[in-house]
Amino acid sequence: MSAALKPRLPARSYNFAYLDEQTKKMIRRAILKAVAIPGHQVPFASREMPLPYGWGTGGIQVTASILGRDDVLKVIDQGADDTTNAVNIRRLFAKTAGVRTTTHTEEATVIQTRHRIPERPLTENQILVFQVPIPEPLRWLEPRESETLKLHALADYGLMHVHLYEDIATHGRIARSYDYPALVHERYVASPSPIPKFDNPKLDRSPALMLFGAGREKRIYAIPPHTRVKSLDFEDHPFSVQRWDRACELCGARDSFLDEVVTDDQGNRMFVCSDSDYCETRRGGRTPEAADD
Amino acid sequence: MTELPLLRVTGLAKSFGRIRACHGVSLELYPGEVLGIVGESGSGKTTLLRCLSGELAPEQGTVEFRNTDGALEDIHRMSEARRRFLQRTQWGIVHQNPHDGLRMRVSAGGNVGERLMAAGERHYGRIRAEAVAWLDRVELDPARIDDLPLLFSGGMQQRLQIARILVSRPRLVFLDEPTGGLDVSVQARILDMLRRLARDLGLAAVIVTHDLGVARLLTDRLMVMRRGEVVEEGLTDQVLDDPHGPYTQLLVSSVIA
Numbered sequence: 001m002s003a004a005l006k007p008r009l010p011a012r013s014y015n016f017a018y019l020d021e022q023t024k025k026m027i028r029r030a031i032l033k034a035v036a037i038p039g040h041q042v043p044f045a046s047r048e049m050p051l052p053y054g055w056g057t058g059g060i061q062v063t064a065s066i067l068g069r070d071d072v073l074k075v076i077d078q079g080a081d082d083t084t085n086a087v088n089i090r091r092l093f094a095k096t097a098g099v100r101t102t103t104h105t106e107e108a109t110v111i112q113t114r115h116r117i118p119e120r121p122l123t124e125n126q127i128l129v130f131q132v133p134i135p136e137p138l139r140w141l142e143p144r145e146s147e148t149l150k151l152h153a154l155a156d157y158g159l160m161h162v163h164l165y166e167d168i169a170t171h172g173r174i175a176r177s178y179d180y181p182a183l184v185h186e187r188y189v190a191s192p193s194p195i196p197k198f199d200n201p202k203l204d205r206s207p208a209l210m211l212f213g214a215g216r217e218k219r220i221y222a223i224p225p226h227t228r229v230k231s232l233d234f235e236d237h238p239f240s241v242q243r244w245d246r247a248c249e250l251c252g253a254r255d256s257f258l259d260e261v262v263t264d265d266q267g268n269r270m271f272v273c274s275d276s277d278y279c280e281t282r283r284g285g286r287t288p289e290a291a292d293d
Numbered sequence: 294m295t296e297l298p299l300l301r302v303t304g305l306a307k308s309f310g311r312i313r314a315c316h317g318v319s320l321e322l323y324p325g326e327v328l329g330i331v332g333e334s335g336s337g338k339t340t341l342l343r344c345l346s347g348e349l350a351p352e353q354g355t356v357e358f359r360n361t362d363g364a365l366e367d368i369h370r371m372s373e374a375r376r377r378f379l380q381r382t383q384w385g386i387v388h389q390n391p392h393d394g395l396r397m398r399v400s401a402g403g404n405v406g407e408r409l410m411a412a413g414e415r416h417y418g419r420i421r422a423e424a425v426a427w428l429d430r431v432e433l434d435p436a437r438i439d440d441l442p443l444l445f446s447g448g449m450q451q452r453l454q455i456a457r458i459l460v461s462r463p464r465l466v467f468l469d470e471p472t473g474g475l476d477v478s479v480q481a482r483i484l485d486m487l488r489r490l491a492r493d494l495g496l497a498a499v500i501v502t503h504d505l506g507v508a509r510l511l512t513d514r515l516m517v518m519r520r521g522e523v524v525e526e527g528l529t530d531q532v533l534d535d536p537h538g539p540y541t542q543l544l545v546s547s548v549i550a
Contacts, residue, residue, distance in 0.1 A: 154374045158411025162396070162403050165410065168417055169400055169439050234417040 017064040017097040023047055027065040027220070031211060034222035039184025040152070041135050046218040056089060056114060057215025059131035063112045066127060066211070067093065072100045074108035079116035079257065079274035086114075105277050115178075117199040119256045119278040122208035124225060130193040132214040135221060137181045137191040157189050160232055168237055177242065183230045184223055192229075198241045198257045203229040248273045251282035297359060299324045299465060299497050300345065305354035307340055314340040316521045318354070324464065327491055327498045329512030329529060331505060331544070337521040338501040339469055345499060346386050346467045347376050358383070358465070381408050385458025389470040391450035394457070395442045401428065401453055402438040408461040427456040432486060448479035452486070459490065466491075466498045472507060484510050505548050509533055517541045 015021065023045075030044035049057040067073065075090040077083040081103040089112060090101045102108050105120040112129040122128060138148045141159045151159065160181050167174045180197035184190045192203055193212060203210065203223060210223040223229060233239040247254045249270045256278055258271040273279035298321040305318040315337040322328050330338045343349035345356055347368045357365040358379065368376055380386075388394035395404055405424040406414075414420055425435045431452040442450050451471060458466065471487065472480040488511055491498055502508055508515055508529060515532045517525040517540065525538045536542045 150373075154377060156377065156411065158407060161410040161415070162399055162407050165403050165406055165417065165420065166399060169402055169421075233415075235415050236418050 014096040016069075017067045017093060019047065019061065019064045023061075024065040027061055030220045031062065031065065031222065034211070034220050035209070035224050037188075038224055038227050039188030039190040039221060041190075041219040041221045043218055044220050046215045049215065051088075053216035054133060055085060056112070056131040058213030058217075058220070059112050059114070059129050059215075060089060060092070060213075061215060062129045062211050062213035062220065063093065063110060064097075066129075067097055067099060067110060069097075069099065071109045072102050072107055074102050074105065074111045075113070076111065076116060076118070076275075077114045078259070079118075080276040082276065103277050104281075115194055115196075116257070116274060117195060117202045119273070119275045120281075122206060124207045126208040128208050128210045130195075130210065130212045132191065132193040132212045132219075133216070135191055135212065135214040135217050135219040137189050152188060155187065157183075157232075160189055161234075164232060164234065168234070174233065174237055174239070180239075181232050183232060185227050186230075189232070190221060190223070196242060196257060197231065197239075200229070200231045200239070201241065205229070244271065246271055248279060251279045253279070253282055297363070298322060299359050301357045301365060302345065303355050305341070305344055305351050305356065307344055307349065307351045313521045315344065315351070318523055320516065320526075322465075322497055322499065324497050325495045326514065327500065327512045329508040329515045330499065330501045330518060331503060331508050331515060332518035333544070334503060336518040338503075338518055340521075341518070342467055342469055342499060342501045346384060347380055348386075381411055382461050383463055384465045384467065385461070385463045387451070387454050387458065387466065387468040387471050389473050391442065391447070391454055394454040395450060397443045398441060400439045400441055401433070401445070404442060404453060404457050405460050407457065412461065423460060427460050428453075430459075430490070431456040432482070448475050448483060451475065451483055455487070455490070459494070462494070464497060466496055468498060468500045470502055471500065472504070473502075480507075487511060505533060505545065517544065
């Protein structure tokens, strides 16, 4: 079986990549502005999509707007290519844009993701699109939008540290393990979307362009290639990532993010890579091509 | 007392629609001085305080604050960034209702540490040590550093508010009815503590109160307001013992003692 699916004819009744050209143009303008001001949330006129908010409507709109006919698309959910959300989004674009899709990180030019950044280092030829539920990192600390706008404008981020302080006071360490706030280009504090903090270091000076789309909240923001991204911390409680005292039970990797999988009702469980493509590649096999349709 | 005023207010006016909340108010406040503003409710005390602390823009007049370089700056004409910076480093506001001045879902230590973190302190141990020291200074048990202010009594919440602003060593503090709603014995202890802190730290303060007892205990100078205007002002003892205006006489004589 070929590594990537063969291109097919797009479904006739839809415009290329589902969205109409005016909408894509509007979203591209927002993306350009977002890239010009790293980490700054740019409002955009988010459209109704054929799936509920929270399932990736923001990411899909960004992907639809940047996708070209020669692009190769990979979609992951929790690191895996074969989860419902990933399969269906991949199928949507295979149908409406006729682009090639793949599960292999190195073959993809556009990767839409939820909850993970692939383990394999990304390149300058790739764009990573994040699905973001809550783009405002200050939201749980300050409910007023008018006030969070002001805090961003004045770079007044003391509040974020109050939050981390509370974590240490309660748990003895910064217990926050995902959606860990980061300072982008030494200016805006941004939410990296609910990726584990394990992936935060991959944001820093990444050669790939990172685009973040929040459909319900109608915000787009970006981390341009090679941008400095610093995870917030205290001098005496520095930022650190999760570590496991075991290896992936399938491929033996010690450097990847592990998922705990319950295997039966006898209390047995195993730890495996959350990035399915990384795990397959290490085992020398190829991911079974997703039978998308 | 040095010769240069810390705060200079000239011709301040603020209306809400047809209501003149505050009109033609001028005053000067010197470093280390405690000024009381008294009057019945609705006399414009709180509006005046909000104009002085930069929370509310007046329609006329200026509020000038002497910055650390010794120059007077109009707080309503500076950039919002600058005003916020002054608000959380040079001044502090103690609200009548602790819910307005505290983060109720953040621990006592986090509340006290917030100004330090806003000013760029990034060392957890130092923030914590400062918080402990300040809880102690306002006579709160440092062992309660990780408790939420929600679980504190009214008097303790008021102490916590005070610790929260004093931690940044402000030069000027605004207090809006700091002991309103507290029972008399708690009031007395807080007033005692405030007087001690103001003296120890050389704080200048503006206190709004309708309680003449509070005014007598804490303030050096007193302004009596009625219907948005200052009807009498002078040294506190002088105003309270020898009131000139008919309204002030009424106010003083209506104290039940």
